[in-house]
Amino acid sequence: MxxxxxxxxxxxxxxxxxxxxxxxxxxxxxxxxxxxxxxxLIVVATFAVGLMNPPTTPYMYSEGRRLGGVTQDWVAMENIAPVMARSAVAAEDANFCLHWGLDVNAIRATIDRGGNGGASTISQQTVKNVFLWHGRSWARKAMEALWTPLTEAVWSKRRILEVYLNIAEFDEGVFGVQAASQHYFGVNARDLSPTQAARLAAILPSPKNRSASNPSSFVRQRAASILDGAATIEADGRAACFED
Structure with missing residues (x-):
C-alpha cells in the first residue's frame, strides 16, 4: 500500500x-x-516631440495647477535672437556641440569634487523637462541618462536647443524665452540685446531666486561672464551645430 x-x-x-x-x-x-x-512608447514619444512642439510638460502642468496658470509662447528657433541661443549654451553647457548628450568630462570633474556641482547637459535638462519629473531620485536620473542619447540620435542639436529655450522656467509661472523676454524687458525673443540675453541665461537654473530685469551683483557678474562665453563659442566654432 x-x-x-x-x-x-x-x-x-x-x-x-x-x-x-x-x-x-x-x-x-x-x-x-x-x-x-x-x-x-519612449521611442514614439521621442520621435513625436522631435516633429511637434509639446503643448506642456509635467513640471509646467504641475505649476499651472499650483498657480492657476502659466505663461508660455512657443517661438521657432529662427525667431530667437542668435545671441540668446549662444548665451544659454555658454551658461549651461559650453560643450553642447561636442558631446552626444552626456558630458563625460564634466561628470568626471563632478565626481572628483565629491559630487558637488551639476554636470547635466542641455540635452539632459531638455529630456528631464519634457518627459520626466523633477527631483533627485536615482530612478529619474537613470531614465534621463538612458533617454538622452536616444534624443540626441533622433533630434538635431538645433531642435534640442529650440525645445530647451521654449520650456525652460525663467520666473515663477513664466516658461520659455519669448514669455521671459516680454516679462522682463517688454521685447520679443528675436529682439533681445546681447546684455538682455546674457541676463536671461544668468538667472538659470535658479529663476525663482534671481531677476533678469533687476539683477543682483551676482547676476551682473555672471551675465558679464556669459557675454564673454557666448562670444568665445561663436568664434571657436562651438556654436556651429545649432546656428544656420
Whole structure:
C-alpha cells in the first residue's frame, strides 16, 4: 500500500512543477512584453516631440495647477535672437556641440569634487523637462541618462536647443524665452540685446531666486561672464551645430 501511495504522489508533484514553470514563463513573458511596450512608447514619444512642439510638460502642468496658470509662447528657433541661443549654451553647457548628450568630462570633474556641482547637459535638462519629473531620485536620473542619447540620435542639436529655450522656467509661472523676454524687458525673443540675453541665461537654473530685469551683483557678474562665453563659442566654432 505504501508503494501505491508513493506512485500516486509522483504525477501530482510533476504537475505542480509544470504549473510553476508555466507561471514563471508567463511572468517572464509579461516582463519582456511590458519592457518592449515601454521602450516603444519612449521611442514614439521621442520621435513625436522631435516633429511637434509639446503643448506642456509635467513640471509646467504641475505649476499651472499650483498657480492657476502659466505663461508660455512657443517661438521657432529662427525667431530667437542668435545671441540668446549662444548665451544659454555658454551658461549651461559650453560643450553642447561636442558631446552626444552626456558630458563625460564634466561628470568626471563632478565626481572628483565629491559630487558637488551639476554636470547635466542641455540635452539632459531638455529630456528631464519634457518627459520626466523633477527631483533627485536615482530612478529619474537613470531614465534621463538612458533617454538622452536616444534624443540626441533622433533630434538635431538645433531642435534640442529650440525645445530647451521654449520650456525652460525663467520666473515663477513664466516658461520659455519669448514669455521671459516680454516679462522682463517688454521685447520679443528675436529682439533681445546681447546684455538682455546674457541676463536671461544668468538667472538659470535658479529663476525663482534671481531677476533678469533687476539683477543682483551676482547676476551682473555672471551675465558679464556669459557675454564673454557666448562670444568665445561663436568664434571657436562651438556654436556651429545649432546656428544656420
Amino acid at each position: 505504501a508503494k501505491s501511495s508513493t506512485k500516486k504522489k509522483k504525477p501530482a508533484a510533476r504537475s505542480k512543477a509544470r504549473t510553476k514553470r508555466s507561471l514563471m514563463s508567463r511572468v517572464k513573458r509579461l516582463f519582456i512584453f511590458g519592457g518592449l511596450a515601454v521602450l516603444s
